[in-house]
Amino acid sequence: MKELICIICPRGCHLVVDENLNVSGNNCPRGEIYAKNELTNPTRTLTSTVKIISKKACRLPVKSEKPIAKNLLFNAMDEINKVTTKSPVRIGDIVIKNICNTGINIIACKTILE
Amino acid sequence: MIERSLVVIGGGSAGMEAAIHAYKLGVRDILIIEKNNYLGGILDQCIHNGFGLGEFKEELTGPEFMSRLSEQIEQLKINYRLNSNVLNISKDKIVTYSNKSEGIVEIKAKAIIFTTGCYERSAGSIALPGDRPVGIFTAGQAQLYLNKEGYLVGKRVFILGSGDIGLIMARRMTLEGAKVLGVAELMPYSAGLNRNITQCLKDFNIPLYLSHTVKKVIGKKRLEKVVIAPVDEHFNFIEGHDLVFDVDVLLLSVGLIPNVDLLKNLGITFTKNKGAKVNNLLETEIPGLFTAGNVLHVHDLVDDVVKEAREAALGAARYLKNELKENASQIETLAGNGIGYIVPSIIEIENVIEDVTLKFRVKKPYHDKFIYFSLNDKIIKKMFKPAIIPSEMEVVTLKKDLFINSTGSLKVYVEEK
Numbered sequence: 246m247k248e249l250i251c252i253i254c255p256r257g258c259h260l261v262v263d264e265n266l267n268v269s270g271n272n273c274p275r276g277e278i279y280a281k282n283e284l285t286n287p288t289r290t291l292t293s294t295v296k297i298i299s300k301k302a303c304r305l306p307v308k309s310e311k312p313i314a315k316n317l318l319f320n321a322m323d324e325i326n327k328v329t330t331k332s333p334v335r336i337g338d339i340v341i342k343n344i345c346n347t348g349i350n351i352i353a354c355k356t357i358l359e
Numbered sequence: 360m361i362e363r364s365l366v367v368i369g370g371g372s373a374g375m376e377a378a379i380h381a382y383k384l385g386v387r388d389i390l391i392i393e394k395n396n397y398l399g400g401i402l403d404q405c406i407h408n409g410f411g412l413g414e415f416k417e418e419l420t421g422p423e424f425m426s427r428l429s430e431q432i433e434q435l436k437i438n439y440r441l442n443s444n445v446l447n448i449s450k451d452k453i454v455t456y457s458n459k460s461e462g463i464v465e466i467k468a469k470a471i472i473f474t475t476g477c478y479e480r481s482a483g484s485i486a487l488p489g490d491r492p493v494g495i496f497t498a499g500q501a502q503l504y505l506n507k508e509g510y511l512v513g514k515r516v517f518i519l520g521s522g523d524i525g526l527i528m529a530r531r532m533t534l535e536g537a538k539v540l541g542v543a544e545l546m547p548y549s550a551g552l553n554r555n556i557t558q559c560l561k562d563f564n565i566p567l568y569l570s571h572t573v574k575k576v577i578g579k580k581r582l583e584k585v586v587i588a589p590v591d592e593h594f595n596f597i598e599g600h601d602l603v604f605d606v607d608v609l610l611l612s613v614g615l616i617p618n619v620d621l622l623k624n625l626g627i628t629f630t631k632n633k634g635a636k637v638n639n640l641l642e643t644e645i646p647g648l649f650t651a652g653n654v655l656h657v658h659d660l661v662d663d664v665v666k667e668a669r670e671a672a673l674g675a676a677r678y679l680k681n682e683l684k685e686n687a688s689q690i691e692t693l694a695g696n697g698i699g700y701i702v703p704s705i706i707e708i709e710n711v712i713e714d715v716t717l718k719f720r721v722k723k724p725y726h727d728k729f730i731y732f733s734l735n736d737k738i739i740k741k742m743f744k745p746a747i748i749p750s751e752m753e754v755v756t757l758k759k760d761l762f763i764n765s766t767g768s769l770k771v772y773v774e775e776k
Contacts, residue, residue, distance in 0.1 A: 250557045257553030259746070289558065292407050292420055293534065294506055304509045306406040306422045315562065322534050336426060354406065355422040 249283055251276045288312035292354070293325050295340055299332035299357050306354040307340050317345045325351060333358045364388035364679055366454050366468035368445050368621070371400020373474035373652025375428040376665040378437050380672035381472070386679055390466065391432070391439035392456050398432060398439060399425035400476055401499070402661065404506045407527050409554075413662030424661060448473075448621050452647055470675040473622065473635075473643075473650040474668065477615040477657060479524075485613050487519075489575040494582030498524040498612040502531070511535050513608030517585050518542040519573050521549040521556075523659070525612025530559035539563070540604045543571040543587050545594065548724050550614075550750050552659060574601060576609065585609050617654045630704060632656050638705040639715055640674030640683070641667070649675050656702050656718070659752055663718075670716065677710075684709045688765045690734070695772025697721050697728075699749065708765040714756040719771055724748040729774040732757065735767040747773075 251258040253275045260270045260280045268280040282288060290312045294304035313321060321344050330340055334353045341351035365386050367374045370393030378389050397403065402410070405421030412418055415427065432439065443458040452468045479497040487495070496504075496512055502524065504510040514537050518525045521544035529539045542560060547570045549556055560567055568587060574596055575586040587602045617634045627644040628636040634655040635643045642649050651671035652664045677683050687707035694701050699720040706715055717732075725747045732740040732755075739761045747753065 250553045252554040252558045257557075257751075259553075289562070290408050290418070291534075294406060294509065296509065302507070304507055306420060306506065308406075308408060308420055318534065326535075336423060354420045356426060 247284065249280055251279050253279045287315040289315050289318060291318055291321055291325075291351075293322060295325055295351075296329040297332060297334065297357060298329065300359045301332070302355075302357050305330055305334055305340070305357060307351050308354055309344065310350045310352050313344065313347050313349050317347065320345050321351075360453070360465050360467050362467045363390050363469070365390070365470050365472065365675055366452075366466055367391040367472045367474060368448070368454065369393065369400070369473070369475040369652075369654070370395070370398040370439055370441075371474060371476050371652070372402055372425065372428060372661050373476070373654075373664050373668040373671075374472070375399070375425075375432055376668035377472045377474055377649075377651060377672045377675075378439075379428065379431050379435065380669040381676050382435050382437055384672060384676035386672075386676050389437050391437065392443050392445055392454070393439060393441050394444050396441050398429045398441070404499070404503050405527075406506045407531070410661050413660065414665055421661075428665075445621055448625065448648075450625055450645060452645070468647075470647045470678050471649065472668075472671050472675055473648065473654060474652045474671075475618040475621070475654045477617045477653040480611070480614045480616060482611060484616075485611070487573060487576060487611075489573075489586075490578050492576070492578030492580055492582045494578065494607050495576065495609045495611065498522070498528045498610045501608070501610055502528055505531060505535065511537060513537060513582075513606070515540060515604075515606045516608045516610060517587070517604050517606045518610045518612060519585075520544065520612035520614070521551045521567060522612035522614065523551040523555050525610055526551045526555040526559040528610055528612070529565050530563060533563045533565070537608075539565050540606060541566045541568055541587070543568045543573065545572045545590065546570070548748065548750075550612075552750060568602070571602075573609070582607055582609055615653065615657045617656070619654060622650075630700060630702075632700045634702070636704045637702065638689070638707050638710075639703045640677070640707070640710060641671040641703065642674050642678070646685070647675075647678050649678075656700065659750065663752065663754070667718075690762070690764070690766060691768045692717065693768050693770040694719065695731075695770045696775055697723070697725065697773030698771050701771055706762070706769065708759065708762045711759045711762075713759055715759065715762070717755045717757065717771065719753050719755075720749050720751075721747050721753070721773060722749060725773055731770075731772055731774060733770045733772075734762060735764055736770075737763075739763075739769075 297305040402421035402425040410424040574588040577584040649671040687709040690706040
C-alpha cells in the first residue's frame with residue numbers, strides 16, 4: 246500500500262495504491278493513470294527558459310511538449326542551458342528536438358517577434 | 360475631459376479577462392491601464408505549468424495562459440495603455456494616470472474595474488530578526504530575476520514560508536543548479552497546494568520544517584547563515600532545537616498583500632483580509648467601482664481569478680446598462696466558526712440573476728465536517744467536506760430561491776462537535 250498526492254491538477258487528491266496497482270481516492274480518471282505511472286515510470290513536465298537574442302527579452306520560456314522521465318530532468322536542464330535562440334519565435338515552435346533521446350521536443354511558451 | 364464607459368485598472372489576468380468579458384457583454388468603450396510594458400502581469404514570470412485546467416481544459420504555463428488572453432485583447436481591438444501609472448481615482452470616478460508620451464491624463468469613467476493584484480510581504484513586514492545583508496529576496500523577486508533576466512540569485516538557499524511561489528522557486532532553483540536546504544513554515548500545515556509539496560519538495564528531497572521559523576539572520580555584507588527553530592502553538596520559540604544553515608540566499612514566501620493603495624482615499628471599507636468590501640456584483644461601496652482578482656482576495660489559481668473577473672465584468676456591464684436596482688436591500692455575510700473570510704461581504708438578492716457565489720477559506724484544516732449556511736439562523740444549505748484546508752479556496756453557489764429573506768445575515772460556519 247502506498248499513499249500519493251496526485252499532481253495532475255491543483256486539486257491534489259490523496260491517492261492510495263495497493264500491491265496490485267488498484268487506485269482509490271482519485272476524483273477523476275487521470276488520477277488513476279498518474280498513480281500507476283508514478284509507481285512504475287514517474288514523469289514530469291519540465292519548464293525552464295533558454296537564452297534569446299531579441300530586442301524585447303533576454304529569456305524565452307520553454308517546456309517539454311509531454312512529461313519526461315523524472316530521472317532525466319537534470320540531463321534535460323543541461324541541454325536546455327546550452328541553447329541560444331533568436332527572435333522571431335512563436336508559441337509552440339520547437340526549440341530543442343528530441344531532448345535526451347526521449348522523442349519529446351522542448352517548445353517555446355511565448356511569442357517573441359522582435 | 361475624456362470620457363470612457365469602462366476603465367480597467369491593471370492589465371494582468373483579471374484585468375484582461377474583465378475587459379474581454381465586458382466587451383462580449385456589449386461594452387465597447389473600454390480602456391485598460393497597465394503600469395508594465397506588457398499585458399499579463401505576474402503570469403509572465405510564472406513559467407511553470409498547471410495553469411488553465413479550469414479555463415481551457417489543458418495544462419498551460421503562465422506565459423501561454425497570458426497569451427490566450429492578450430491575443431483576445433488584440434483581436435477585439437480593446438484599447439490599452441502600457442507603461443502608465445494610475446495616480447488617483449476620485450469618488451466621482453475620475454481616473455488620473457501618467458505616462459511618457461501623454462503626460463498626465465484625466466478620464467471620466469462611467470464604470471471602473473480595479474484589478475491591480477497584490478504584492479509580496481517583505482522582510483520588514485514580517486519583522487525578520489537579525490542582520491540585513493544582501494541575499495534576502497521575496498520569492499517573486501528571485502523568480503523575476505531568474506525567469507525573465509536569467510540571473511540565479513544564489514547557490515545555497517533556504518526558504519521561509521511554504522506559499523506556492525516559494526515551493527515553485529525551490530524546484531526552479533534546484534533545477535538551475537542551486538542547493539535548496541529546506542523550507543520552514545510557521546504553521547503546523549503547509550500554506551501551498553499539496554501537489555506543489557510533492558512535485559517541488561519531495562521530488563528533490565527538500566525538507567519541509569513545519570512549525571518552524573527563522574530565529575536569526577546572520578551576515579555582514581552577504582547573507583552567511585540562517586538559524587531556524589521550532590515554535591509552540593503560541594508561536595514562541597522552543598529552546599534547544601536550533602538548526603543552523605550556511606546559505607547565501609533566504610527567500611521569503613510569506614504571503615501576499617492586496618494592492619489597494621489607490622482605493623485608500625475613497626473612504627470605503629476594507630475587510631479583514633485587506634481587500635475592499637464588496638457586494639455580490641463585486642461592486643465596492645462606490646457605485647460603479649468594481650474589483651476582482653488578487654486585489655480583492657488572494658486566489659490559488661489563475662483560473663479562479665479570471666472567473667471572478669467575469670463576475671466583475673457582468674456587474675459593470677449591468678451597471679452601465681442601468682439594470683441594477685439602486686439601494687437594494689442587503690444581506691450581510693458572516694464568517695462563523697472556522698471560516699477565515701467570505702467574499703462577498705454583502706448580497707443584494709434583488710440584483711442576483713440566478714445564483715449567489717460565495718468564496719471562502721477555512722482558518723485551519725478540517726476532516727469529515729459539515730459546512731453550514733444559515734440565513735437569519737435558519738439553515739439553508741449544508742455540505743459535507745471529507746477534507747478542507749486553508750490553502751484551498753472554497754467556491755459555493757447558492758440558488759437565488761434559497762434566499763427567503765432579502766435582509767439580515769448569512770452565516771457560514773464549520774460544525775464543531
